[in-house]
Amino acid sequence: MTSKLHAAPRALLVLAALTFLLAGCGDGGSATGSDGAATSADAGTVKGALRVPQDYNTIQKAVDAAKAGDLILVDEGTYHEAVDVTTADITIRGVNRNKVILDGQFKLENGIRVLDTDGVQVENMTATSYLSNGFFWTGSDRYRGSYLTATHNGDYGIYAFDAYHGQLDHSLGSGSPDAGFYIGECYKCDAVIDTVISEHNGLGYSGTNSGGDLFIVNSIFRKNRAGIVPNAGSYELCYPGRRNTIVGNTVYDNNNNEAPAIDVALLAQGNGILIAGSVDNIVERNLVFDHDRTGIAAVPFPEDDANDVAPPKSEWDRTCASTRNDKIPAKDASPGTILWHPYDNSIQDNVVSGSGLADLVSATLPSKTVTVESLGNCFSGNTFTSTAPTDLETLSPCGGPTTGDWSKGAFDLIPLIADQAPAPPKDTYRKTPEPGDQPTMPNADTAPAKRFSHPEKVDVAAIKVPAKPKGA
Amino acid sequence: MTPTPHRRLKLRVGVATSAVVVVIAGLLVMQANDNSSTAVAPPATVGLAPADRTPPTATPARYTGPQGRVGQFVVRCPYSHSGPHDPIVHFGHAGRSHRHDFYGSAATNSTSTIGDLQAATTTCDKSVDTAAYWQPTLYDHDRVVVPIEAHAYYRAAPGVPKESVNTMPAGLALIAGDQTATTPQGGEATGWTCGSNTVLSDHPPTCTVDAPLHLVLTFPDCWDGVHLDSVDHTSHAAYSTGGRCPASRPVSIPQITVSVDFPIWDSGHDLRLASGNIYSAHGDFWNAWDPSGLAREITGCIHRGAVCDLASNREEEALFSYGS
Numbered sequence: 001m002t003s004k005l006h007a008a009p010r011a012l013l014v015l016a017a018l019t020f021l022l023a024g025c026g027d028g029g030s031a032t033g034s035d036g037a038a039t040s041a042d043a044g045t046v047k048g049a050l051r052v053p054q055d056y057n058t059i060q061k062a063v064d065a066a067k068a069g070d071l072i073l074v075d076e077g078t079y080h081e082a083v084d085v086t087t088a089d090i091t092i093r094g095v096n097r098n099k100v101i102l103d104g105q106f107k108l109e110n111g112i113r114v115l116d117t118d119g120v121q122v123e124n125m126t127a128t129s130y131l132s133n134g135f136f137w138t139g140s141d142r143y144r145g146s147y148l149t150a151t152h153n154g155d156y157g158i159y160a161f162d163a164y165h166g167q168l169d170h171s172l173g174s175g176s177p178d179a180g181f182y183i184g185e186c187y188k189c190d191a192v193i194d195t196v197i198s199e200h201n202g203l204g205y206s207g208t209n210s211g212g213d214l215f216i217v218n219s220i221f222r223k224n225r226a227g228i229v230p231n232a233g234s235y236e237l238c239y240p241g242r243r244n245t246i247v248g249n250t251v252y253d254n255n256n257n258e259a260p261a262i263d264v265a266l267l268a269q270g271n272g273i274l275i276a277g278s279v280d281n282i283v284e285r286n287l288v289f290d291h292d293r294t295g296i297a298a299v300p301f302p303e304d305d306a307n308d309v310a311p312p313k314s315e316w317d318r319t320c321a322s323t324r325n326d327k328i329p330a331k332d333a334s335p336g337t338i339l340w341h342p343y344d345n346s347i348q349d350n351v352v353s354g355s356g357l358a359d360l361v362s363a364t365l366p367s368k369t370v371t372v373e374s375l376g377n378c379f380s381g382n383t384f385t386s387t388a389p390t391d392l393e394t395l396s397p398c399g400g401p402t403t404g405d406w407s408k409g410a411f412d413l414i415p416l417i418a419d420q421a422p423a424p425p426k427d428t429y430r431k432t433p434e435p436g437d438q439p440t441m442p443n444a445d446t447a448p449a450k451r452f453s454h455p456e457k458v459d460v461a462a463i464k465v466p467a468k469p470k471g472a
Numbered sequence: 473m474t475p476t477p478h479r480r481l482k483l484r485v486g487v488a489t490s491a492v493v494v495v496i497a498g499l500l501v502m503q504a505n506d507n508s509s510t511a512v513a514p515p516a517t518v519g520l521a522p523a524d525r526t527p528p529t530a531t532p533a534r535y536t537g538p539q540g541r542v543g544q545f546v547v548r549c550p551y552s553h554s555g556p557h558d559p560i561v562h563f564g565h566a567g568r569s570h571r572h573d574f575y576g577s578a579a580t581n582s583t584s585t586i587g588d589l590q591a592a593t594t595t596c597d598k599s600v601d602t603a604a605y606w607q608p609t610l611y612d613h614d615r616v617v618v619p620i621e622a623h624a625y626y627r628a629a630p631g632v633p634k635e636s637v638n639t640m641p642a643g644l645a646l647i648a649g650d651q652t653a654t655t656p657q658g659g660e661a662t663g664w665t666c667g668s669n670t671v672l673s674d675h676p677p678t679c680t681v682d683a684p685l686h687l688v689l690t691f692p693d694c695w696d697g698v699h700l701d702s703v704d705h706t707s708h709a710a711y712s713t714g715g716r717c718p719a720s721r722p723v724s725i726p727q728i729t730v731s732v733d734f735p736i737w738d739s740g741h742d743l744r745l746a747s748g749n750i751y752s753a754h755g756d757f758w759n760a761w762d763p764s765g766l767a768r769e770i771t772g773c774i775h776r777g778a779v780c781d782l783a784s785n786r787e788e789e790a791l792f793s794y795g796s
Contacts, residue, residue, distance in 0.1 A: 084768065084772050086772065086776065107599055108599075109598060109599075113772070113780070115772045115773065115776045115778040115780070116543075116776035116777055116778040117776075131597065131598075131599065132597075132781075138778045138779055138780060139543075139776065139777065139778040139779065140778075161779060161782075162540060162778075162779055178786065185540055185779075208784075208786075233784065233785070233786075234538055235538060235539060235668070235782065235783070235784045235785065236538050236539050236540040236779075236782055236784070237538050237539075237540040237541065238540075239538075262786050263786070264786045303785065304667075304682035304683065304785060305666075305667035305668050305669075305682055305683040305785065307537050307538045307668055307670075308537065308538060324540075324541055325541070327537075328537045328538075328670075330670070330671075333536070333537065333669070333670040333671075334666070334667075334668075334669040334670055334671070334683075336680065336682060336683060337682045
């Protein structure tokens with residue numbers, strides 16, 4: 001697991017340095033405090049932090065009292081709150097990831113919801129049993145979620161929508177019928193998912209209409225119904241999803257019949273990395289094993305009752321913002337069911353094994369204008385035992401010409417679509433396995449809050465194929 | 473592909489949204505709409521507003537197309553129950569009303585009060601939405617069509633400055649469409665469509681299984697600020713025009729668009745409504761939201777322009793129907 005951990009030592013070093021500085025100058029510096037709020041003088045906590053419950057008896061009250069730059073430090077306890085955040089540039093941090101618990105009791109909607117508010121960091125706590133999402137940023141840039149645990153939430157675990165310049169790291173999403181981690185409707189997102197675990201969800205990762213400097217790296221996706229599933233859809237803006245960089249992840253055993261599921265998860269079940277109508281993605285150096293259907297597959301995503309047709313490739317460079325006011329021509333506005341074809345994906349140097357149907361797949365449902373050989377998906381340098389069509393790396397090497405017989409061993413999608421797992425009961429998400437204690441943030445009670453300006457720079461080239469985890 | 477039983481169970485809606493150029497024009501050109509007052513529940517002693525003999529004729533501007541262009545929150549409310557009840561028009565008189573299909577609060581009947589609704593469970597996916605939504609029952613060849621669900625989209629109406637939208641008092645009654653109509657109603661307060669198609673029709677179009685029949689209702693987004701209801705049940709509210717409320721109903725409230733999903737597709741249907749022929753399409757909204765919960769969504773989502781919810785087909789994807 002060396003590559004999985006590569007980001008952690010750096011974070012530790014930064015924290016150690018900050019702690020040293022703190023000791024030297026005796027002032028947290030960035031924690032500015034809040035007018036009129038009595039702050040605790042407990043030894044060892046960041047000076048000026050707004051403390052819950054010592055200073056404010058709810059997290060919401062502390063958030064409402066906070067000013068830009070403030071750190072809200074939440075003490076151990078269970079909080080039956082749905083917190084809305086509309087104060088920019090604050091940090092909400094638990095003192096112990098496993099003992100600071102936001103509990104929606106299956107009555108409240110979201111644990112922490114950040115609404116059109118930039119620079120909000122949430123750290124080192126658990127959100128469980130919410131009807132919608134554990135942690136949710138919408139319309140909010142410079143977001144960061146770190147050392148978070150989200151379990152048993154009814155839609156997503158950790159969710160960013162229409163949000164840019166964000167980072168989710170050292171976190172766990174478990175037991176959601178949709179995705180454990182989801183980043184949607186952004187281009188270019190400028191976002192990073194690094195060193196997370198996603199398990200027992202309908203989908204490990206999903207993101208509709210997102211991409212562009214979106215990195216999913218060094219993470220574990222296991223025991224979901226499907227692993228990593230970027231897709232496209234015209235019910236929201238910025239279609240199609242495109243240009244995700246998926247590197248150095250460990251993706252295994254995503255066949256979980258016991259997991260909760262939305263219908264898309266049933267459609268995707270039994271696949272490791274499923275590029276479902278997303279385009280121009282880079283999938284490299286992932287370790288992918290033990291899937292009932294496919295290891296890494298580029299397949300079409302069907303959208304019924306679509307609001308628009310798929311845009312031509314010439315529009316993939318357009319930013320999300322520039323499409324916001326596009327008027328859809330009447331001839332395109334009600335196209336019925338459309339297919340999002342998975343074009344131009346580059347799948348290289350992955351290690352894939354134990355797939356029930358094929359380790360590597362490129363497929364579509366051919367139409368008058370689209371054939372599987374015209375998709376432009378390329379495969380090179382992978383370790384595998386089977387592909388569909390046969391000899392994919394010869395048919396379509398990256399950087400090389402597309403040649404050969406694409407009909408031989410072609411992947412037949414129709415039976416897979418017809419043969420879906422039965423939908424589980426709606427409340428399945430409430431009963432998934434508990435994740436157990438997770439690593440807590442170092443120096444949570446002493447590290448000052450820092451303004452979050454942009455996600456870490458991912459050194460993609462330095463990432464290696466992960467080693468197989470013990471016991472997997 | 474041969475249709476499978478799954479496809480008949482398809483649950484799906486999505487009127488989607490789109491802010492059209494009108495929104496931008498409205499924001500740039502119209503600074504006004506000075507409805508910054510905070511709407512509060514009028515005192516209980518305020519009676520019904522008198523009927524307006526010359527009501528404004530405006531009909532709503534609607535959002536169409538992909539969601540995500542303006543702030544919104546969306547409530548998905550599966551079908552709850554039906555009955556000859558109408559607590560707005562025929563309060564206390566079970567059986568006097570034609571039959572309605574109800575969504576939201578499970579308590580809605582002829583004698584239910586706002587307190588009853590708020591105290592009951594709700595079919596809606598936001599537990600704070602204990603409001604009542606209803607429409608006349610649809611019949612196909614004289615057989616009841618049991619609807620699947622309704623989605624309610626809450627947004628600033630096109631052109632209305634998002635910060636000017638006020639919350640609504642508990643007990644506010646709103647009606648979209650005219651139950652007495654026997655000919656096409658015109659405008660877009662009510663209309664039939666397939667799935668999330670952009671165009672509304674006066675008569676139900678022939679739909680397909682992947683985009684079945686929907687009734688789309690858009691409620692008035694302007695209120696007189698005083699009366700929860702009126703003698704004719706409509707005169708206390710009106711539609712904005714070009715992003716402005718009329719002076720007689722100056723208070724902006726969220727534009728609620730409700731899309732009801734019926735399991736009807738293909739041809740061969742003979743449709744009518746409990747209220748009369750198919751042109752009598754209408755719907756009711758009776759505000760029994762938890763007041764703080766509603767205010768929170770309006771402030772957090774509409775005022776800030778944040779997309780708090782989406783109606784998508786992720787959750788209830790039809791079995792793949794390509795080529796059918």
